Amino acid sequence: DTEVTQTPKHLxxxxxxxxxxxxxxxxxxxxxxxxxxxxKKPPELMFVYSYEKLSINExxxxxxxxxxxxxxLLNLHLHALQPEDSALYLCASSQAPDRDGTQYFxxxxxxxxx
Amino acid sequence: xxxxxxxxxxxxxxGDSSVINCTYTDSSSTYLYWYKQEPGAGLQLLTYIFSNMDxxxxxxxxxxxxxxxxxxxxxxxxxxTGDSAIYFCAESPSGGYNKLIFGAGTRLAVHP
Numbered sequence: 001d002t003e004v005t006q007t008p009k010h011l012x013x014x015x016x017x018x019x020x021x022x023x024x025x026x027x028x029x030x031x032x033x034x035x036x037x038x039x040k041k042p043p044e045l046m047f048v049y050s051y052e053k054l055s056i057n058e059x060x061x062x063x064x065x066x067x068x069x070x071x072x073l074l075n076l077h078l079h080a081l082q083p084e085d086s087a088l089y090l091c092a093s094s095q096a097p098d099r100d101g102t103q104y105f106x107x108x109x110x111x112x113x114x
Numbered sequence: 115x116x117x118x119x120x121x122x123x124x125x126x127x128x129g130d131s132s133v134i135n136c137t138y139t140d141s142s143s144t145y146l147y148w149y150k151q152e153p154g155a156g157l158q159l160l161t162y163i164f165s166n167m168d169x170x171x172x173x174x175x176x177x178x179x180x181x182x183x184x185x186x187x188x189x190x191x192x193x194x195t196g197d198s199a200i201y202f203c204a205e206s207p208s209g210g211y212n213k214l215i216f217g218a219g220t221r222l223a224v225h226p
Contacts, residue, residue, distance in 0.1 A: 006156075042202055042216035043157065056213070090156055101145065101206050103214060105157040 004106035023074040023091030030096040032074040037088040081113045120217035132190040136203030143205040152199045
């Protein structure tokens with residue numbers, strides 16, 4: 001099983017709202033990732049968690065707040081977003097960084113900020 | 115620096131072979147990947163090749179790696195309309211944390 005699940009599939013929010021994106025994997029992977037993808041562009045890395053600890057933050061604005069409550073779950077908390085934050089948000093997972101780094105992606109959450 | 119380049123568009127007739135090309139810059143990359151993305155969907159891992167290999171075949175897919183020229187290609191045999199998608203080449207540079215460097219993606223259009 002190489003499945004990564006993401007909820008919700010679609011999300012519409014206003015600039016004053018607080019919402020969360022959820023990602024889950026049961027492959028025993030110990031590295032999890034958030035990416036942002038704009039239309040017609042490749043995914044851009046936002047955050048990397050390794051063994052439930054934040055290891056990479058690619059200078060993402062603080063209105064995006066990641067959380068890794070356990071080895072299977074990854075959340076992305078959203079607050080006071082801007083319309084330019086509208087995008088497809090992809091979660092991925094892989095074995096730990098010192099092992100096979102092949103990343104498996106979820107289907108994404110399509111976010112629209114009004 | 116790290117950079118991955120791909121041509122942006124490829125059009126093929128159904129039943130023909132498709133060849134998508136990619137060049138990368140980091141010679142220390144351990145793995146090189148091909149991902150497929152259909153409209154509105156996430157990225158599907160198609161195949162990957164370890165840097166000490168020259169070729170990998172998986173059913174209709176053949177990956178060729180030329181380390182000297184830092185050139186990677188994906189050949190899809192007997193291309194079908196279901197193969198229409200964007201194909202991303204990605205490299206995994208050394209340095210840990212499994213950062214992926216993606217190319218811009220090649221849009222493959224399959225016509226009857």
